[in-house]
Amino acid sequence: xxxxxxxxxxxxxxxxxxxxxxxxxxxxxxxxxxxxxxxxxxxxxxxxxxxxxxxxxxxxxxxxxxxxxxxxxxxxxxxxxxxxxxxxxxxxxxxxxxxxxxxxxxxxxxxxxxxxxxxxxxxxxxxxxxxxxxxxxxxxxxxxxxxxxxxxxxxxxxxxxxxxxxxxxxxxxxxxxxxxxxxxxxxxxxxxxxxxxxxxxxxxxxxxxxxxxxxxxxxxxxxxxxxxxxxxxxxxxxxxxxxxxxxxxxxxxxxxxxxxxxxx
Amino acid sequence: xxxxxxxxxxxxxxxxxxxxxxxxxxxxxxxxxxxxxxxxxxxxxxxxxxxxxxxxxxxxxxxxxxxxxxxxxxxxxxxxxxxxxxxxxxxxxxxxxxxxxxxxxxxxxxxxxxxxxxxxxxxxxxxxxxxxxxxxxxxxxxxxxxxxxxxxxxxxxxxxxxxxxxxxxxxxxxxxxxxxxxxxxxxxxxxxxxxxxxxxxxxxxxxxxxxxxxxxxxxxxxxxxxxxxxxxxxxxxxxxxxxxxxxxxxxxxxxxxxxxxxxxxxxxxxxxxxxxxxxxxxxxxxxxxxxxxxx
Numbered sequence: 323x324x325x326x327x328x329x330x331x332x333x334x335x336x337x338x339x340x341x342x343x344x345x346x347x348x349x350x351x352x353x354x355x356x357x358x359x360x361x362x363x364x365x366x367x368x369x370x371x372x373x374x375x376x377x378x379x380x381x382x383x384x385x386x387x388x389x390x391x392x393x394x395x396x397x398x399x400x401x402x403x404x405x406x407x408x409x410x411x412x413x414x415x416x417x418x419x420x421x422x423x424x425x426x427x428x429x430x431x432x433x434x435x436x437x438x439x440x441x442x443x444x445x446x447x448x449x450x451x452x453x454x455x456x457x458x459x460x461x462x463x464x465x466x467x468x469x470x471x472x473x474x475x476x477x478x479x480x481x482x483x484x485x486x487x488x489x490x491x492x493x494x495x496x497x498x499x500x501x502x503x504x505x506x507x508x509x510x511x512x513x514x515x516x517x518x519x520x521x522x523x524x525x526x527x528x529x530x531x532x533x534x535x536x537x538x539x540x541x542x543x544x545x546x547x548x549x550x551x552x553x554x555x556x557x558x559x560x561x562x563x564x565x566x567x568x569x570x571x572x573x574x575x576x577x578x579x580x581x582x583x584x585x586x
Numbered sequence: 587x588x589x590x591x592x593x594x595x596x597x598x599x600x601x602x603x604x605x606x607x608x609x610x611x612x613x614x615x616x617x618x619x620x621x622x623x624x625x626x627x628x629x630x631x632x633x634x635x636x637x638x639x640x641x642x643x644x645x646x647x648x649x650x651x652x653x654x655x656x657x658x659x660x661x662x663x664x665x666x667x668x669x670x671x672x673x674x675x676x677x678x679x680x681x682x683x684x685x686x687x688x689x690x691x692x693x694x695x696x697x698x699x700x701x702x703x704x705x706x707x708x709x710x711x712x713x714x715x716x717x718x719x720x721x722x723x724x725x726x727x728x729x730x731x732x733x734x735x736x737x738x739x740x741x742x743x744x745x746x747x748x749x750x751x752x753x754x755x756x757x758x759x760x761x762x763x764x765x766x767x768x769x770x771x772x773x774x775x776x777x778x779x780x781x782x783x784x785x786x787x788x789x790x791x792x793x794x795x796x797x798x799x800x801x802x803x804x805x806x807x808x809x810x811x812x813x814x815x816x817x818x819x820x821x822x823x824x825x826x827x828x829x830x831x832x833x834x835x836x837x838x839x840x841x842x843x844x845x846x847x848x849x850x851x852x853x854x855x856x857x858x859x860x861x862x863x864x865x866x867x868x869x870x871x872x873x874x875x876x877x878x879x880x881x
Binding site: 401402405408418419423426427428431433435 | 743744748752753755758759760761762763
């Protein structure tokens with residue numbers, strides 16, 4: 323379970339470039355929830371995920387994961403609880419290391435690393451089995467460098483690496499946005515399968531309203547650093563793209579109204 | 587080039603090869619250009635020389651030198667990671683500070699080891715001719731260091747070091763404190779450089795505060811020569827290439843010093859210029875090649 327209490331975050335505080343990125347966010351996410359996060363550019367989606375992952379510390383507020391107060395934990399320490407997949411497929415893997423080396427790195431997420439061999443022979447079979455599930459033929463290429471793979475293959479590998487050691491929280495930051503539509507769909511289905519299989523508590527940012535509605539059991543719309551919409555259960559099930567777009571344009575309209583006020 | 591000069595060059599190539607392995611670790615693996623080495627090489631030399639003149643076992647003096655080098659590297663890495671000073675600048679600051687520290691350690695600009703016991707005496711004691719002693723000791727140390735570093739980089743921690751240079755964001759989100767890894771890596775690198783300096787001092791019979799000038803450039807030249815001639819597909823291969831690159835570099839220098847064009851000869855003091863030109867051409871060659879192909 324994740325609980326965010328009164329999270330406030332400014333960027334460049336006190337300068338002319340000051341940005342009010344997160345506006346007093348209160349959010350409780352239950353164990354096993356699959357939350358989709360939408361919002362226009364600059365709404366604070368990535369900032370919210372980054373804040374949970376520990377990319378920066380909030381100016382005020384508390385972050386509690388599984389009843390542990392992690393607010394002051396640096397990013398590497400939170401890795402014990404959290405797995406992340408980024409938008410950029412290049413960010414999730416090491417290009418000059420082999421597939422098996424990458425998987426070995428991920429299989430030690432949040433654990434102590436010692437002088438034992440990085441890739442153990444007993445792990446290889448397990449890696450091969452897990453790669454087989456992807457159906458991309460990567461199980462035959464354990465010794466290939468990851469830099470040789472395509473963006474889609476790298477992102478699929480990243481999804482696998484993020485979940486091979488069950489995380490308490492899985493954060494997906496537009497993880498299919500940089501892929502071609504076909505690959506994006508494959509990765510999305512893979513995501514759904516993995517999340518369902520391990521009943522992972524998940525936050526997924528997406529720009530695709532359809533995905534936001536059809537995936538997960540809860541939907542959050544962010545606007546100007548605050549939570550504008552929070553739909554669960556039946557409410558979310560009955561949601562249509564049209565409803566969502568209407569909400570979306572309402573926020574845009576607000577800005578338009580503001581603009582016209584200024585121009586008059 | 588005489589046979590004797592070639593032997594000397596190989597010897598130098600092996601002992602400075604330990605330094606080159608250290609430079610490879612920071613420059614290529616960690617992606618951390620580190621100029622501390624210009625100070626940590628004489629640091630190792632001065633620590634070892636002073637320790638020996640105070641009656642410390644010459645082998646133990648190498649261990650102390652290695653630890654001293656590690657500390658110097660750690661200072662640079664801490665300045666960079668904890669205090670956010672640019673890596674190049676942080677390393678220059680440590681290097682400059684080490685100049686004064688080395689003179690303090692030696693209570694002067696140099697220490698002679700005349701008549702003192704060194705690691706070479708043990709080998710000579712077995713009846714091996716003195717001019718082979720250097721080759722054997724340096725070869726042995728270079729092999730040990732090479733095997734250790736390849737073994738270490740294959741470990742769980744070692745793999746994390748490789749990942750820090752490759753994709754710091756990824757390895758951080760896998761729970762590795764990248765600051766600690768950089769401190770460990772740059773420390774280890776400078777430990778090896780100091781070890782190399784200590785062995786050089788014991789071989790030439792003196793430690794000198796000026797002996798570190800140009801270390802980084804010689805190290806880079808060796809790294810680049812090694813990569814070009816011997817490749818760097820795997821970690822083991824890359825480090826073997828770095829060591830061999832060091833030997834080739836010293837041979838090339840010996841060859842250049844023996845050349846004569848009419849009345850012109852290279853002086854030993856021209857070394858830095860030759861090396862700099864070598865490194866520059868190696869650095870711009872791939873770029874030039876690309877441009878020529880595009881046309």
